[in-house]
Amino acid sequence: MYICKYCNNKAVINYFILREMMFGLRDEFEYVECANCNSIQIVEIPSNLAKYYPPNYLSFELKHENKLKNWLKLKRFDNSYTAKGLIGKIVKKIWWAPPIGDFLRIANIRLTDAILDVGSGEGELLFLMHQYGFSNLSGIDPFICGSKNPFKGLNFFKGSIQDVNEKYDLIMFNHSLEHVADPIKDLLKAATLLNPNKYVLIRIPVVGGYAWRTYGVNWVQLDAPRHLSIPTVTGIRELAALTGFSLDKVIYESWDFQFWGSEQFQNDIPLHDNRSLWFKSKESIFSKKQIKDYKKKAKQLNQNNDGDMACFFLRKL
Numbered sequence: 001m002y003i004c005k006y007c008n009n010k011a012v013i014n015y016f017i018l019r020e021m022m023f024g025l026r027d028e029f030e031y032v033e034c035a036n037c038n039s040i041q042i043v044e045i046p047s048n049l050a051k052y053y054p055p056n057y058l059s060f061e062l063k064h065e066n067k068l069k070n071w072l073k074l075k076r077f078d079n080s081y082t083a084k085g086l087i088g089k090i091v092k093k094i095w096w097a098p099p100i101g102d103f104l105r106i107a108n109i110r111l112t113d114a115i116l117d118v119g120s121g122e123g124e125l126l127f128l129m130h131q132y133g134f135s136n137l138s139g140i141d142p143f144i145c146g147s148k149n150p151f152k153g154l155n156f157f158k159g160s161i162q163d164v165n166e167k168y169d170l171i172m173f174n175h176s177l178e179h180v181a182d183p184i185k186d187l188l189k190a191a192t193l194l195n196p197n198k199y200v201l202i203r204i205p206v207v208g209g210y211a212w213r214t215y216g217v218n219w220v221q222l223d224a225p226r227h228l229s230i231p232t233v234t235g236i237r238e239l240a241a242l243t244g245f246s247l248d249k250v251i252y253e254s255w256d257f258q259f260w261g262s263e264q265f266q267n268d269i270p271l272h273d274n275r276s277l278w279f280k281s282k283e284s285i286f287s288k289k290q291i292k293d294y295k296k297k298a299k300q301l302n303q304n305n306d307g308d309m310a311c312f313f314l315r316k317l
């Protein structure tokens with residue numbers, strides 16, 4: 001029987017067939033839309049889900065970058081986290097990154113706070129935060145190779161949030177909640193792990209924005225079958241209410257990917273393809289002018305709360 005993963009409603013208003021298009025397998029999956037909150041979810045979780053997380057899946061490729069690049073990244077993060085620093089400001093302008101430092105600053109997170117990243121992959125974000133000076137970081141992921149403590153103050157565990165028992169000052173779901181079987185169960189668990197008045201940050205694609213309305217089943221963020229569900233803002237609000245949180249703030253953080261990724265899918269070009277912009281292909285179907293326009297449009301959509309990805313601030317009540 002269908003039950004919405006965000007609001008527990010049992011009525012459906014729409015069915016869709018989505019295709020696997022990251023790797024271009026084109027396997028088909030049935031999804032439904034909730035009649036109450038309009039979030040969408042897969043009808044049946046594939047029993048062979050691991051097939052769709054091959055070794056070259058993006059969150060498991062840790063990039064080894066040179067020292068200068070790394071230093072520039074730290075400067076950029078510093079500008080985002082402190083809202084100060086000229087070099088970081090310049091780097092941010094020419095070399096875009098998700099504004100995670102902004103989210104940490106807005107949530108009043110200090111360097112010594114205990115932070116858990118759920119679905120950390122191999123931990124690119126946590127490595128950066130550790131280098132910056134955060135001293136109590138943990139990452140958990142069902143698909144990593146095993147428990148690792150690469151540095152003092154940085155730990156990784158294999159598993160799900162259900163396996164965690166420590167207390168935290170911040171729990172982040174960085175593009176991971178859309179991959180779990182039961183978001184309500186995982187948020188209930190997060191509530192037991194958080195110290196009072198602290199935040200869960202959920203960074204996730206959002207159904208209902210411009211890209212969804214424009215591209216429909218070709219919207220790149222649907223990412224079947226890895227994204228088992230994708231919420232609307234209403235869906236996250238219902239989820240917060242069901243699990244003991246207040247939804248305090250929503251910040252949109254979509255980028256040009258929503259346009260070129262979806263345009264590629266409309267033209268039957270997977271993300272992993274020799275014409276794909278994902279690999280900065282010279283054979284891409286887009287002109288420089290188009291990409292520039294997509295970047296501008298993404299900024300406008302974020303300002304109008306109409307982008308296809310957002311960061312949700314859920315405060316523990």
Ligand SMILES: [Zn+2]
Nearest residue numbers: 004007034037
């Ligand atoms: Zn719902």
